[in-house]
Amino acid sequence: MHPEWLDVPCAPLDETAEGAARKRQSQLTKPPGSLGQLESIAIELARLQGSPRPGAEKVHIAVFAGDHGVAAEGISLFPQSVTAAMVRNFAAGGTAISVLARELKASLEIINLGTVDDPGSAPGVLDLQLAAGTANFTEEPAMTREQLFRAMNAGRHSAERAHLEKTQLFIGGEMGIGNTTSAAAIAAALLGRSAADLVGPGTGLDPKGVSHKAEVIERAFRLHAPHLKDPLEVLRRLGGFEIAGLAGAFIACAQTGLPVVVDGFIATAAAVTAEQLRPGTVDWLLFSHASAEPGHAAICEALGATPLLDLGMRLGEGSGAAAAVPLIRLACALHNEMATFEEAGLQ
Numbered sequence: 001m002h003p004e005w006l007d008v009p010c011a012p013l014d015e016t017a018e019g020a021a022r023k024r025q026s027q028l029t030k031p032p033g034s035l036g037q038l039e040s041i042a043i044e045l046a047r048l049q050g051s052p053r054p055g056a057e058k059v060h061i062a063v064f065a066g067d068h069g070v071a072a073e074g075i076s077l078f079p080q081s082v083t084a085a086m087v088r089n090f091a092a093g094g095t096a097i098s099v100l101a102r103e104l105k106a107s108l109e110i111i112n113l114g115t116v117d118d119p120g121s122a123p124g125v126l127d128l129q130l131a132a133g134t135a136n137f138t139e140e141p142a143m144t145r146e147q148l149f150r151a152m153n154a155g156r157h158s159a160e161r162a163h164l165e166k167t168q169l170f171i172g173g174e175m176g177i178g179n180t181t182s183a184a185a186i187a188a189a190l191l192g193r194s195a196a197d198l199v200g201p202g203t204g205l206d207p208k209g210v211s212h213k214a215e216v217i218e219r220a221f222r223l224h225a226p227h228l229k230d231p232l233e234v235l236r237r238l239g240g241f242e243i244a245g246l247a248g249a250f251i252a253c254a255q256t257g258l259p260v261v262v263d264g265f266i267a268t269a270a271a272v273t274a275e276q277l278r279p280g281t282v283d284w285l286l287f288s289h290a291s292a293e294p295g296h297a298a299i300c301e302a303l304g305a306t307p308l309l310d311l312g313m314r315l316g317e318g319s320g321a322a323a324a325v326p327l328i329r330l331a332c333a334l335h336n337e338m339a340t341f342e343e344a345g346l347q
Contacts, residue, residue: 067177
Protein backbone atom coordinates (compact mmCIF):
# COMPACT_ATOMS: atom_id res chain seq x y z
CA MET A 1 0.00 0.00 0.00
CA HIS A 2 1.29 3.43 -0.93
CA PRO A 3 -0.11 6.88 -1.80
CA GLU A 4 -1.58 6.87 -5.31
CA TRP A 5 0.18 10.11 -6.21
CA LEU A 6 3.52 8.28 -6.12
CA ASP A 7 2.43 6.52 -9.34
CA VAL A 8 2.27 9.79 -11.30
CA PRO A 9 5.21 9.81 -13.75
CA CYS A 10 7.90 12.46 -13.66
CA ALA A 11 7.54 15.34 -16.08
CA PRO A 12 9.33 14.83 -19.43
CA LEU A 13 12.66 16.52 -20.03
CA ASP A 14 12.83 19.05 -22.87
CA GLU A 15 15.47 17.77 -25.26
CA THR A 16 14.65 20.53 -27.79
CA ALA A 17 15.42 23.28 -25.28
CA GLU A 18 18.58 21.43 -24.27
CA GLY A 19 19.70 21.24 -27.91
CA ALA A 20 19.01 24.94 -28.45
CA ALA A 21 20.97 25.84 -25.32
CA ARG A 22 23.88 23.64 -26.38
CA LYS A 23 23.88 25.30 -29.82
CA ARG A 24 23.88 28.75 -28.23
CA GLN A 25 26.84 27.80 -26.02
CA SER A 26 28.76 26.81 -29.15
CA GLN A 27 28.13 30.26 -30.64
CA LEU A 28 29.18 32.42 -27.67
CA THR A 29 32.40 34.43 -27.83
CA LYS A 30 34.67 31.96 -26.05
CA PRO A 31 36.51 28.76 -26.86
CA PRO A 32 34.11 25.79 -26.69
CA GLY A 33 33.96 24.33 -23.18
CA SER A 34 36.10 27.09 -21.69
CA LEU A 35 33.55 27.91 -18.97
CA GLY A 36 33.44 24.28 -17.87
CA GLN A 37 30.61 23.41 -15.52
CA LEU A 38 29.11 26.89 -15.90
CA GLU A 39 28.18 25.83 -19.43
CA SER A 40 26.76 22.44 -18.42
CA ILE A 41 24.70 23.99 -15.59
CA ALA A 42 22.97 26.32 -18.03
CA ILE A 43 22.36 23.54 -20.57
CA GLU A 44 20.96 21.22 -17.89
CA LEU A 45 18.69 23.92 -16.53
CA ALA A 46 17.44 24.66 -20.05
CA ARG A 47 16.47 20.99 -20.35
CA LEU A 48 14.62 21.10 -17.03
CA GLN A 49 12.91 24.45 -17.47
CA GLY A 50 12.00 23.86 -21.12
CA SER A 51 13.62 27.14 -22.16
CA PRO A 52 16.79 27.82 -24.19
CA ARG A 53 17.28 30.80 -21.85
CA PRO A 54 17.04 29.34 -18.30
CA GLY A 55 16.77 31.43 -15.14
CA ALA A 56 17.33 31.09 -11.40
CA GLU A 57 16.01 34.33 -9.94
CA LYS A 58 12.85 32.96 -8.30
CA VAL A 59 13.88 30.49 -5.60
CA HIS A 60 11.70 28.80 -2.99
CA ILE A 61 13.22 27.28 0.17
CA ALA A 62 11.24 24.91 2.38
CA VAL A 63 12.76 23.76 5.68
CA PHE A 64 11.18 20.68 7.30
CA ALA A 65 11.68 20.13 11.03
CA GLY A 66 11.16 17.01 13.11
CA ASP A 67 12.65 15.15 16.07
CA HIS A 68 13.89 11.57 16.17
CA GLY A 69 13.11 8.95 18.80
CA VAL A 70 16.49 7.32 18.20
CA ALA A 71 18.04 10.29 20.04
CA ALA A 72 17.26 8.27 23.19
CA GLU A 73 20.22 6.05 22.21
CA GLY A 74 22.70 8.88 22.79
CA ILE A 75 23.63 9.42 19.15
CA SER A 76 23.81 13.23 19.32
CA LEU A 77 25.75 15.72 21.42
CA PHE A 78 22.72 18.03 21.55
CA PRO A 79 19.38 17.64 23.35
CA GLN A 80 16.17 17.46 21.34
CA SER A 81 15.04 20.81 22.76
CA VAL A 82 17.39 22.34 20.17
CA THR A 83 15.04 21.40 17.30
CA ALA A 84 12.13 23.48 18.60
CA ALA A 85 14.49 26.29 19.56
CA MET A 86 15.80 26.32 16.00
CA VAL A 87 12.27 26.44 14.60
CA ARG A 88 11.81 29.64 16.60
CA ASN A 89 15.17 30.88 15.34
CA PHE A 90 14.14 30.16 11.74
CA ALA A 91 10.99 32.21 12.28
CA ALA A 92 12.99 35.04 13.84
CA GLY A 93 15.37 35.12 10.88
CA GLY A 94 18.49 34.22 12.85
CA THR A 95 19.59 30.96 11.19
CA ALA A 96 22.05 30.47 8.37
CA ILE A 97 19.30 29.60 5.90
CA SER A 98 17.33 32.66 6.99
CA VAL A 99 20.30 34.88 6.15
CA LEU A 100 20.91 33.09 2.87
CA ALA A 101 17.24 33.36 1.88
CA ARG A 102 17.33 37.11 2.46
CA GLU A 103 20.53 37.49 0.45
CA LEU A 104 19.07 35.46 -2.41
CA LYS A 105 15.68 37.20 -2.13
CA ALA A 106 14.20 33.70 -1.93
CA SER A 107 10.89 32.80 -0.32
CA LEU A 108 11.31 30.75 2.85
CA GLU A 109 8.76 28.55 4.59
CA ILE A 110 9.29 26.52 7.76
CA ILE A 111 7.25 23.33 8.16
CA ASN A 112 7.22 21.81 11.64
CA LEU A 113 6.28 18.16 11.29
CA GLY A 114 6.82 17.11 14.88
CA THR A 115 9.14 18.29 17.65
CA VAL A 116 9.49 17.02 21.21
CA ASP A 117 9.20 20.54 22.58
CA ASP A 118 6.44 22.86 21.41
CA PRO A 119 8.05 25.79 19.57
CA GLY A 120 4.84 27.81 19.91
CA SER A 121 3.18 29.71 17.11
CA ALA A 122 5.48 31.84 15.00
CA PRO A 123 5.05 33.81 11.80
CA GLY A 124 6.16 31.89 8.71
CA VAL A 125 5.91 28.49 10.43
CA LEU A 126 3.41 25.92 9.21
CA ASP A 127 2.78 23.78 12.31
CA LEU A 128 1.61 20.29 11.30
CA GLN A 129 2.91 18.43 14.43
CA LEU A 130 2.32 14.79 13.46
CA ALA A 131 3.66 13.67 16.85
CA ALA A 132 6.27 14.74 19.39
CA GLY A 133 8.98 13.29 17.17
CA THR A 134 9.26 9.81 15.68
CA ALA A 135 9.49 6.59 17.67
CA ASN A 136 12.85 5.03 18.54
CA PHE A 137 13.58 2.87 15.50
CA THR A 138 15.69 0.43 17.53
CA GLU A 139 12.45 -0.65 19.23
CA GLU A 140 9.69 -0.14 16.64
CA PRO A 141 9.07 1.57 13.28
CA ALA A 142 9.89 5.27 13.42
CA MET A 143 6.50 6.18 11.93
CA THR A 144 3.05 4.78 11.46
CA ARG A 145 1.87 4.58 7.86
CA GLU A 146 -0.46 7.52 8.46
CA GLN A 147 2.40 9.65 9.81
CA LEU A 148 4.63 8.69 6.90
CA PHE A 149 2.01 9.55 4.29
CA ARG A 150 1.16 12.84 5.99
CA ALA A 151 4.81 13.83 6.18
CA MET A 152 5.33 13.01 2.50
CA ASN A 153 2.17 14.92 1.64
CA ALA A 154 3.51 17.96 3.48
CA GLY A 155 6.50 17.90 1.15
CA ARG A 156 4.30 17.33 -1.87
CA HIS A 157 2.11 20.29 -0.99
CA SER A 158 5.14 22.52 -0.45
CA ALA A 159 6.42 21.63 -3.92
CA GLU A 160 2.98 22.26 -5.43
CA ARG A 161 2.79 25.69 -3.76
CA ALA A 162 6.19 26.56 -5.18
CA HIS A 163 5.13 25.36 -8.63
CA LEU A 164 2.00 27.51 -8.54
CA GLU A 165 4.17 30.51 -7.65
CA LYS A 166 6.18 29.89 -10.84
CA THR A 167 9.31 29.12 -8.85
CA GLN A 168 12.41 28.40 -10.96
CA LEU A 169 14.37 26.45 -8.32
CA PHE A 170 13.19 24.54 -5.24
CA ILE A 171 15.44 23.95 -2.21
CA GLY A 172 14.52 21.58 0.60
CA GLY A 173 16.20 21.97 3.97
CA GLU A 174 15.84 20.16 7.28
CA MET A 175 16.33 20.43 11.01
CA GLY A 176 16.13 17.59 13.51
CA ILE A 177 18.41 16.37 16.27
CA GLY A 178 19.36 12.78 15.39
CA ASN A 179 18.72 13.04 11.67
CA THR A 180 22.22 12.11 10.49
CA THR A 181 21.67 8.74 12.18
CA SER A 182 18.35 8.32 10.41
CA ALA A 183 19.81 9.43 7.06
CA ALA A 184 22.75 7.02 7.40
CA ALA A 185 20.38 4.17 8.27
CA ILE A 186 18.14 4.87 5.26
CA ALA A 187 21.04 5.20 2.85
CA ALA A 188 22.81 2.08 4.12
CA ALA A 189 19.59 0.04 3.83
CA LEU A 190 18.75 1.29 0.33
CA LEU A 191 22.29 0.92 -0.99
CA GLY A 192 22.98 -2.42 0.68
CA ARG A 193 25.91 -1.04 2.68
CA SER A 194 26.93 -1.49 6.30
CA ALA A 195 26.15 1.28 8.75
CA ALA A 196 29.86 1.76 9.40
CA ASP A 197 30.33 2.73 5.72
CA LEU A 198 27.98 5.68 5.98
CA VAL A 199 27.92 7.05 9.52
CA GLY A 200 29.77 10.24 10.42
CA PRO A 201 30.23 12.71 13.26
CA GLY A 202 26.98 14.60 12.69
CA THR A 203 26.99 17.47 15.17
CA GLY A 204 30.51 16.60 16.32
CA LEU A 205 30.76 13.06 17.70
CA ASP A 206 34.22 11.63 18.43
CA PRO A 207 35.27 8.27 16.89
CA LYS A 208 33.77 6.36 19.81
CA GLY A 209 30.47 8.18 19.30
CA VAL A 210 30.52 7.45 15.57
CA SER A 211 31.12 3.76 16.28
CA HIS A 212 28.20 3.76 18.72
CA LYS A 213 25.98 5.36 16.07
CA ALA A 214 26.84 2.52 13.66
CA GLU A 215 26.03 -0.07 16.34
CA VAL A 216 22.63 1.55 16.96
CA ILE A 217 21.81 1.40 13.25
CA GLU A 218 22.91 -2.24 12.94
CA ARG A 219 20.65 -3.10 15.87
CA ALA A 220 17.76 -1.47 14.00
CA PHE A 221 18.64 -3.41 10.86
CA ARG A 222 18.31 -6.67 12.77
CA LEU A 223 14.89 -5.65 14.07
CA HIS A 224 13.52 -4.49 10.70
CA ALA A 225 15.40 -6.91 8.41
CA PRO A 226 12.31 -8.57 6.82
CA HIS A 227 11.08 -5.18 5.55
CA LEU A 228 14.21 -3.48 4.23
CA LYS A 229 13.75 -4.45 0.57
CA ASP A 230 10.83 -2.02 0.24
CA PRO A 231 11.98 1.64 0.05
CA LEU A 232 8.71 2.92 1.49
CA GLU A 233 9.12 0.62 4.49
CA VAL A 234 12.75 1.67 4.85
CA LEU A 235 11.60 5.30 5.04
CA ARG A 236 8.78 4.46 7.47
CA ARG A 237 10.86 2.31 9.78
CA LEU A 238 14.18 4.19 9.79
CA GLY A 239 13.31 7.69 8.63
CA GLY A 240 12.20 10.95 10.13
CA PHE A 241 9.28 13.23 9.48
CA GLU A 242 11.53 15.81 7.84
CA ILE A 243 13.28 13.25 5.62
CA ALA A 244 9.88 11.93 4.49
CA GLY A 245 8.83 15.52 3.81
CA LEU A 246 11.90 16.09 1.66
CA ALA A 247 11.37 12.85 -0.26
CA GLY A 248 7.76 13.81 -0.95
CA ALA A 249 8.81 17.28 -2.07
CA PHE A 250 11.48 15.97 -4.45
CA ILE A 251 9.08 13.51 -6.07
CA ALA A 252 6.39 16.17 -6.47
CA CYS A 253 8.91 18.59 -7.97
CA ALA A 254 9.89 15.97 -10.54
CA GLN A 255 6.24 15.26 -11.31
CA THR A 256 5.40 18.95 -11.80
CA GLY A 257 8.61 19.83 -13.64
CA LEU A 258 10.26 21.98 -10.99
CA PRO A 259 14.08 21.72 -10.77
CA VAL A 260 15.50 21.03 -7.30
CA VAL A 261 18.83 22.06 -5.82
CA VAL A 262 19.66 19.29 -3.34
CA ASP A 263 21.48 20.12 -0.10
CA GLY A 264 23.88 17.81 1.76
CA PHE A 265 23.79 14.44 3.51
CA ILE A 266 20.24 14.44 4.88
CA ALA A 267 18.68 15.83 1.70
CA THR A 268 20.69 13.43 -0.47
CA ALA A 269 19.48 10.48 1.62
CA ALA A 270 15.95 11.76 0.94
CA ALA A 271 16.86 12.04 -2.75
CA VAL A 272 17.98 8.41 -3.07
CA THR A 273 14.76 7.39 -1.30
CA ALA A 274 12.72 9.51 -3.70
CA GLU A 275 14.46 7.99 -6.71
CA GLN A 276 13.72 4.47 -5.53
CA LEU A 277 10.07 5.36 -4.85
CA ARG A 278 9.58 7.27 -8.13
CA PRO A 279 12.29 6.41 -10.69
CA GLY A 280 13.23 9.41 -12.80
CA THR A 281 13.15 11.85 -9.89
CA VAL A 282 16.95 12.16 -9.97
CA ASP A 283 16.78 13.72 -13.45
CA TRP A 284 15.21 16.80 -11.82
CA LEU A 285 17.86 17.18 -9.13
CA LEU A 286 20.95 19.40 -9.16
CA PHE A 287 23.39 18.45 -6.39
CA SER A 288 24.78 21.53 -4.70
CA HIS A 289 27.76 20.56 -2.58
CA ALA A 290 29.88 17.72 -1.26
CA SER A 291 28.96 17.29 2.40
CA ALA A 292 31.70 16.72 4.96
CA GLU A 293 29.63 13.78 6.26
CA PRO A 294 31.48 10.62 5.09
CA GLY A 295 28.40 8.86 3.72
CA HIS A 296 27.49 11.62 1.30
CA ALA A 297 30.00 10.59 -1.36
CA ALA A 298 28.64 7.04 -1.42
CA ILE A 299 25.07 8.24 -2.01
CA CYS A 300 26.18 10.66 -4.74
CA GLU A 301 28.07 7.85 -6.45
CA ALA A 302 24.99 5.63 -6.35
CA LEU A 303 22.92 8.42 -7.92
CA GLY A 304 25.55 9.34 -10.50
CA ALA A 305 25.61 12.84 -9.00
CA THR A 306 28.48 15.34 -9.14
CA PRO A 307 28.12 18.14 -6.55
CA LEU A 308 28.81 21.67 -7.78
CA LEU A 309 30.74 22.85 -4.72
CA ASP A 310 33.05 21.41 -2.09
CA LEU A 311 33.25 23.84 0.82
CA GLY A 312 33.51 21.42 3.74
CA MET A 313 29.94 22.25 4.80
CA ARG A 314 27.75 19.98 6.96
CA LEU A 315 25.18 22.30 8.52
CA GLY A 316 22.02 21.24 6.73
CA GLU A 317 19.00 23.58 6.72
CA GLY A 318 19.37 23.83 2.92
CA SER A 319 22.42 26.05 3.44
CA GLY A 320 24.70 24.27 0.97
CA ALA A 321 22.01 24.33 -1.71
CA ALA A 322 21.43 28.04 -1.12
CA ALA A 323 25.18 28.66 -1.35
CA ALA A 324 25.14 27.14 -4.86
CA VAL A 325 22.40 29.44 -6.16
CA PRO A 326 24.72 32.40 -6.98
CA LEU A 327 26.84 30.02 -9.07
CA ILE A 328 23.73 28.80 -10.92
CA ARG A 329 22.65 32.41 -11.46
CA LEU A 330 26.06 33.26 -12.89
CA ALA A 331 25.83 30.28 -15.24
CA CYS A 332 22.45 31.51 -16.49
CA ALA A 333 23.66 35.11 -16.88
CA LEU A 334 26.70 34.06 -18.93
CA HIS A 335 24.56 31.81 -21.09
CA ASN A 336 21.84 34.39 -21.68
CA GLU A 337 23.83 37.62 -21.90
CA MET A 338 27.16 36.86 -23.59
CA ALA A 339 27.34 37.88 -27.22
CA THR A 340 27.51 35.32 -30.01
CA PHE A 341 30.30 35.55 -32.54
CA GLU A 342 27.77 36.91 -35.07
CA GLU A 343 26.48 39.57 -32.64
CA ALA A 344 30.05 40.65 -31.87
CA GLY A 345 31.00 40.77 -35.54
CA LEU A 346 33.71 38.15 -35.03
CA GLN A 347 32.71 35.69 -37.72
